[in-house]
Amino acid sequence: MNEKLKVQSHHLERSAYLYIRQSSMRQVMENVESTKRQYDLRGRAIGLGWRDDQIIVIDSDQGESGASASWREGFQHLVSDVGMGRAGIVMGLEVSRLARNNADWHRLLEICALADTLILDEDGVYDPANFNDRLLLGLKGTMSEAELHVIKARLRGGILNKVRRGEYRCPLPTGFIYDEIGNVVLDPDAQIREMISHFFETFSRVGSATQTVKTFTREGLLFPSRLRNGKQVVFQQLTTSTAMRMLHNPRYAGVYAYGQRLYRRTVDGKKQLRKRDPKEWLACIPDAHPGYISWEQFQHNLKVLEANGQGYQAVRASPPREGAALLQGRVICGRCGSHMSARYAARRGQVDTWYVCHRAYASRGEPHCQSIAGWPVDEAVGELIAAEMTPAAVELALEIRKEIEARHDEADKLRLRAVERAQIDADLAQRRFMLVDPNNRLVADTLEREWNEKLRVLADVRKERERALCEDRVTLDDAIRDRLIAMTADFKTVWCDRALPNRERKRLLAYLVEDVTLLKFPAEGETRIHIRFKGGKTETLTTQNPKSSAQQVKTRPEVVELVDKLLDDHICAEIADILNDRGIRPGGSARRAKADAKFTDLRVIYLVKQYGLRSRYDRLRERGMLTKAEACAKLGITESTLVRWAKYGIVKRHAYNGYIGLYEPPGPHVPAKQCSRWNQLAHRADIVRQLNSSKCTDPKERAVV
Template sequence: MANRVEARVIDLDGMYDPCRPNDRLLLGMKGSISEFELNVLRMRMLDAARAKAQRGELRISVPIGYLWHRDVGLGLDPNQRLQEVIRLIFARFRERGSARRAFLALLAEQVHFPRPTDGRTLTHFDWTLIRYRNVISVLKNPFYAGAYAYGKSGKQTSIVNGRAHRTYKHRKPFHEWEVLLKEHHEGYIDWSEFERNQKLLAANAYGKAGDTKSGRGGRALLAGLLGCAHCGRRLSVAYTGRTPRPVYRCYRFDMPPKCMSFGGSRIDAAIGRELMRVVEPMAIEAALQAEQMHMDTLNEQRQIIELELQQAQYEATLAERRYAACDPDNRLIAAQLEKNWEAALRRAQACQARLETTRTPAESISIPDFTTLAQDLDAAWNAPGVTMRMRQQLVRALIVDIITDVDETTREVVLTIHWQGGQHSQLRIRKPKTGEHGCSTSDEALAVIGSMAGRWSDQDIAASLNRMGVRTGQNKTWTAHRVSSIRRVRGIDAYRSAQKNGQWLTMSEAAKLLGVTHYMIRRLINDRVLPAEQVMPDAPWQIRASDLRSDAVTAALTRKHRPCRSNVEGQLPMFIEVSEGGA
């Protein structure tokens, strides 16, 4: 361009004419040397910044909760409310084991998180309800573990339309970071906990082989916890039937046919019983710890609200001072300052109301009695208020992994349980046959029906089963019709009154024959005066007819309205009998 218009190039060394070859050569050499010098300066600056970062002295942007101090360097933000919110995020993730569940718990507690309003200086915040991005960013940032990290992202070059296209801020894995200084500054957690959090987040997101997902609810207790003994992968959960029932199976679309498949109801029940058996010796201690954790959670919530109230009161006082310092004649500014003052007062009143609610809980919210629950673990495990997610969380707190196999010779599901602490145990659960459902009548109920059917009616058998607390296969109470149906299916002979030969009588028949009440017959049986038999406990009494004519029964019946006393030799009477005629 300069050659076409015959322009001249002038610098400190002289004037050049681009039309001349010598001048063009000299200008090209100077331009190349200048570009080289710029590259050298840039590389020296980058090397200096990298060297300073390796010493942990490069003042890069830090996350919320940290500040660069002029004297001590990188340190915690002095805002106590900000520190407590960040610590609460780690505490909830430690309890829940999932970032989403921790976020939902914090959202239910109405926890607020700061949002910077002044760019990168991080000196002014707007407190808004916490979001999922706030939780996940805090959990994944190594600065909160006391580590100084530099060079966490890099650039990538791709060919777009025949040209090189560069993109930046692509995150690198840990081992590719340029600088990582552990224990560089005070952290909210230690580095070992940070590594555990990253492994747990990765396992929850991808569910790779060897990883255990956190409990996410559903109908299956052991979802994401069972491992296949053949291929090592996690067993997936499928739901079948009109009423969805969980089925565990080792099946992948990109792999050969499935290794195993079995129903989940019996497996979940067996693991629940084994868990209660293991926890029972330490139930009282666990109940006390649970009560302490419950109180700690309430104290954390109260502390967060107290800090929020302090900040709201400060903002209200600041708004009042601004309103007082304003010129009363300037109504435009005074009106806006008055609105800000009123809004700050409303926020302070709302925080005060929330704090009073936490200090004096409502009567409808009853504090659980953990000691009573420890005495009846089965009731606590099957309580209506206990969700499947809570049970899954308890299982994962005690069990690391369960390796599953199926023994086809004995048709049993073999479970090898790896407990926390390194202990191992094995369970064998019978695998139902094809077409066998879980609503069949229990063996105990069949034994009662078989032993009582020859002597008692279906109504008496149903009453005995209900007194014993035995339920039907569908978890219902017994009736005469249901007992009759079971007898027909199982081929058990029915009770027939015509077959009775009069040798055995019921309690009602014995009372009618002797002309006394049921209470008298029961009293004679309890006093062991009248012999009687029971097929099993809680079954009706059976009385032999010949025993009603015994001397002991006759003597007991003739001794009416008088207490039964035994004559002791040498005992003086308390009352002296007096004849009707007097002395």
């Protein structure tokens, strides 16, 4: 009777909202009685005066937790309609069905009070605008939230209790299974076990997750991966994410670990993952079950991965890369003690290496501590390493050869396991086909196709194994061993061989050198190199700093001196040809000069003006040479006659700018008779030249001449 008094006519004019929710899909499937009880609340609404068509059922949040409203679309829709005044009453079987969070629950109460909307549960009808009803609803919401906390605490306590004993069963990574009594054991499949062991051995050898993936790809090995159902295992290409996940999983070290990550809900309802420090793990039990590596090896692998990272704060020796910087990851600044990074710059058609200490610039915005050219340092260190190597390294090379052969054998063993698995699948498909009734063609044809497919897979696996054997199997006979000894005896030839990748040089250097400290002295124009070897031995070298860009393109002094000497007897165009014929190129040192650059007359003229050399004109004038006007006045002839005389060698002419030149002075007294004789000779030479050009054949005309 009291319920009907609270329901007014303006409530009945609006809709009645029935909110239905179960916390998980398992409850939706199994707790069917709770769902029926929630749907039966329609009868309560009809009994209070609402028509059937006025009742709106919201059941889109089935299987969603009520701990928050951020991921419940149905609840958000309900709150929105209540706030817009569309709801006369909100129905839920219990307060916990509507919300298990006090913030969401009190927000709904506030909106219902403002919109004059009633709330109905299994116990009765409440008016949120009434203080007593609102107090009771608030108490129910608090108890609902506390109930959720108690339920979680009980479940969590039971789980943690089993976790501390190492008995809580978690999904196992590939390579482990639970036996009949629940203990963790290695996978009985020999191919899976051997493949995982080979993975960790390969990582220990190459020292990089990416290089491990490349090695598996190069060897044509497929890696096992367990599907989400936890039962079926498939073989596929190894990926970097899989490799990183295995290297960070302590299960492979035989350690039972729980609580490595912390999950939290964000405001928008998404899960936020945060990794915990190993000291904060909820459980870490060493030697809890068999493993593929030891705990010490697992810790070492994590340190290698951390050293391979690109973080600025990590003091690291980077894994060898293809770059030209020989001392990559091993250079220490002689001023601040920080590790220097390698930088590359493309200049004048080649790539230069620089070692830069940028820690002060990156952290405090200060100038770079040091920036040192890398190629002189690398050459000096490379020569030292080549000198340190002796023929005794042959034994090391032979040990490496044995290791390579053992590696090839291990890879072939894994390929053989793949062949055996393919053979088992083919035999199983054959038996299935043999057991089927031949008259049942629909089933027989399908099984026959499966059998043929397994046979094709078997043939491909065998062919791949044969191809890999041909590529991997290398036998060192006596002749190859002698060549190896000769190469080691002259290690410098091998070290300087361009076919040798830079990665291999850096790997060899990592076995010999601990670190290299560089200290630059700009005033002295040199760099001190302090090398610390693995055994504790130290060595100090000194290299000259390369010239600046302006100095590198500056013409060498010996070339300027040669040009000054050639100006005595040659013009600029002739000097350019002489320099090019001698193989001299413009610019700085031979290392920096471009092979295709050549001297021109303009380049020579620029050198003469830039370095203040005496011009050829001044040199000829100092030797007493005359201009055209002076020579004509001296000889008493015209300019055209002077040109003719110079042409036929009567007067000697010295060029100083192309075809413009100066003339040697005649003797102190040239008689007029001698000048007349020179004119006659020049005139006769002109006639001979004209006859030769016209090809005259008349002997009388030639006799006249």
